[in-house]
Amino acid sequence: PSISNFTWAFTITRIEVRGRGKKGKSIKIFLPDGTEKEGYEGDQEIAKLLRVSFRDFATTVYQHQETIHDFVMQKPSEQSDVMDRLLGLSDYRNILDGINKSNVLKVQKEFVEEFNKLQIRVQETMKIRQKDLDDKRSRAKEKGLSEEELNVKKLLELAESTVKDIGNFARQLGLTTTAISPPSDWENTESFITDIKNECNRLWAESPEVKEQSEKQTKRSEMISLKSQYETQCGNLKSKEKELRGFERENGNRDKIGT
Known part of the structure; x- marks a missing residue:
């Protein structure tokens, strides 16, 4: 049986960005199927192919003379950053810078203050609950229960x-x-x-007794209401009779008015 040999070609290109406010290196990889990946995807592709990260790949394979030349030509104030990138320490420096800028002590102080406030609220709540419990225990004892029965x-x-x-x-x-x-x-x-x-x-x-008393109370209320209505009507009648007598004095009685 014949065995066919296949050759797969991968092209890796490093890009260095220079300019005011812009500096750094990125990577672009061309795959055999014609696709290309760069940046983070390019780093992941190299890590998958070589089983190393792009940083390790760059520091072990691509440390050519231009890297040393770049370090020598940098300003003294910038040589520290170049050396960090050369040795793969830039990530760790960034982590340390992030920790320092995050002001851990301030965050820790705020956390402790919030915890202390929470602890005070919990203690106050416990005091209130304990007081309620003591009050209920006292009331239970007044009802005849002993401590053992609680x-x-x-x-x-x-x-x-x-x-x-x-x-x-x-x-x-x-x-x-x-x-x-x-x-x-x-x-x-x-x-x-x-x-x-x-x-x-x-x-x-x-209960029968309560219902009977309730019915009696209802009837009594009705009688009181009727009595009140009767007294009101009697008062109205007397008022009308008084008005009628006054009218007759001024105009004569009904017999005279009729003639």
């Missing part, structure tokens, strides 16, 4: 007992309770208490 287990037991008491109270009144389930954990306690209060108010409002 726990989640006792809380759930009391909740279940409360549901049973509400059911017994409703049966005594001949009413039906709304389905209320005791909480499964302490996080649902607040909503459970609200439901229990609403249910107690509803049962009390629907």
Whole structure:
């Protein structure tokens, strides 16, 4: 079998930019398929082909006499930058310059100040929550609970007992309770208490005695309203009669007016 040999040609061109305010080197690579890549894409292509970065490639392969000549011809104030590029140290110098310009100490100081403010807010919140907890503990003790009973287990037991008491109270009144389930954990306690209060108010409002008293109060209010209306009408009638008598004195009674 015959073996065919293929030759792939890659052309790498370095471009040096000179001029006022513009200085540096870039690379352009021409691929065998006719395409060309430059700048960052060119650097990546060389890194893929040679398995080295463009900086390492340039410092190990393309350090010709013009590089040394460029270093010698530079002003003393600019030779440091040229030497950094020659030895591949420019990236590290840029990193250090960036760190120095970023004012790390100032940022760190601001961060510490913000952290201290946050810590103060957290401590104040904890004090408020602790005060609320102490108040609730005192109220629970006033209701007859001991310190040992102030726990989640006792809380759930009391909740279940409360549901049973509400059911017994409703049966005594001949009413039906709304389905209320005791909480499964302490996080649902607040909503459970609200439901229990609403249910107690509803049962009390629907109890026979309260309904009877409510009906009596409604009738009493209606009677008071009717009495007030009657008194108002009586007052209007007396006022009209008075006006009529005055009119008759001036113009004669109805019999004389009719003739």
